[in-house]
Amino acid sequence: MMEKYEIQKLRDLPIEGVAERLGLRVSHHKALCPFHEDRHPSLSFSVRRNTFRCFVCGASGGPIDLVMKYLDKDFLDACRWLADENNIILTEYQPKEVESPKPFDASRYERFFERPWLSDEARRFLFDERRLDPRVVLWCRLTSWKDRQGVPWLQIPYYDREGRLVGVQNRNLVPGATPRFRFPQGAECGIYNLPVLNRLREGDDLWITEGCSDCWAMLSAGHKAIAIPSATLLSKKDVELLQSLRSALPLYSAKNAQRSIVFHMYPDRDAPGERLFQQLQHVLPSLQRHQLPLGCKDFSEYYVKRLAVRG
Numbered sequence: 001m002m003e004k005y006e007i008q009k010l011r012d013l014p015i016e017g018v019a020e021r022l023g024l025r026v027s028h029h030k031a032l033c034p035f036h037e038d039r040h041p042s043l044s045f046s047v048r049r050n051t052f053r054c055f056v057c058g059a060s061g062g063p064i065d066l067v068m069k070y071l072d073k074d075f076l077d078a079c080r081w082l083a084d085e086n087n088i089i090l091t092e093y094q095p096k097e098v099e100s101p102k103p104f105d106a107s108r109y110e111r112f113f114e115r116p117w118l119s120d121e122a123r124r125f126l127f128d129e130r131r132l133d134p135r136v137v138l139w140c141r142l143t144s145w146k147d148r149q150g151v152p153w154l155q156i157p158y159y160d161r162e163g164r165l166v167g168v169q170n171r172n173l174v175p176g177a178t179p180r181f182r183f184p185q186g187a188e189c190g191i192y193n194l195p196v197l198n199r200l201r202e203g204d205d206l207w208i209t210e211g212c213s214d215c216w217a218m219l220s221a222g223h224k225a226i227a228i229p230s231a232t233l234l235s236k237k238d239v240e241l242l243q244s245l246r247s248a249l250p251l252y253s254a255k256n257a258q259r260s261i262v263f264h265m266y267p268d269r270d271a272p273g274e275r276l277f278q279q280l281q282h283v284l285p286s287l288q289r290h291q292l293p294l295g296c297k298d299f300s301e302y303y304v305k306r307l308a309v310r311g
């Protein structure tokens with residue numbers, strides 16, 4: 001079962017971000033209450049307590065309660081949903097119960113990425129649906145495997161800036177299946193595609209995306225890009241890494257600011273996307289906003305549509 005600290009992690013997810021993930025429109029810490037017929041927003045959020053409360057029907061609680069109530073799930077399923085949405089690793093997905101989390105054993109996984117292999121499901125997902133450039137798939141060393149039940153998975157390696165394998169993310173290739181993601185023990189799947197930082201030159205553009213799919217699309221479109229794991233969860237460690245980027249890029253110099261790295265982003269066309277952009281702009285004040293056209297919810301969609309127009 002899940003550990004206490006994991007449940008706490010889910011309880012600490014910002015309540016308004018969770019509400020937005022569920023599709024509620026939050027404005028000025030209020031939303032229409034989904035639990036009674038509501039015409040004027042009577043559901044209010046307390047950012048300080050990280051709770052919601054409806055002053056008409058009395059519904060109240062924290063992030064997990066909101067998911068349970070809104071999606072009609074039991075406690076465990078609500079936790080799984082939240083973890084899935086936020087790339088949080090639950091120990092119940094790990095092969096064995098452990099006393100304390102063990103560090104990630106890269107040597108067990110490295111060989112999978114030395115000779116990547118793509119199943120038919122993976123090819124369909126990467127090349128037919130997402131129209132990715134095969135060179136990008138190769139650069140990212142994406143590979144695939146099937147578990148004992150025959151479920152096809154895409155295996156996504158995370159490297160640090162020095163090229164060391166620090167984490168693996170498995171993505172279920174069966175549409176709609178849960179859990180969508182699985183992580184081996186101790187995997188650190190924070191910011192994605194860090195090795196690209198070593199290829200940055202003065203004045204280069206660096207695009208920041210939400211999640212690795214958008215990152216692949218951005219790379220396939222010919223840009224340099226990294227990905228942030230999720231909108232609702234930007235860990236302290238991720239923030240520090242981004243801050244270090246601002247000041248520690250090899251060729252960055254404050255004196256020569258116009259020639260330093262320029263950060264760009266297409267925020268997803270939804271409230272969580274907007275929130276992520278604002279969080280990132282706080283860390284990277286020069287982050288430039290680009291607007292996705294109407295009808296494209298994220299960059300992957302825009303990328304595929306643009307290709308279709310060009311024929």
Ligand SMILES: [Zn+2]
Pocket residue numbers: 033034035036038042054055056057058059
């Ligand atoms: Zn209500």
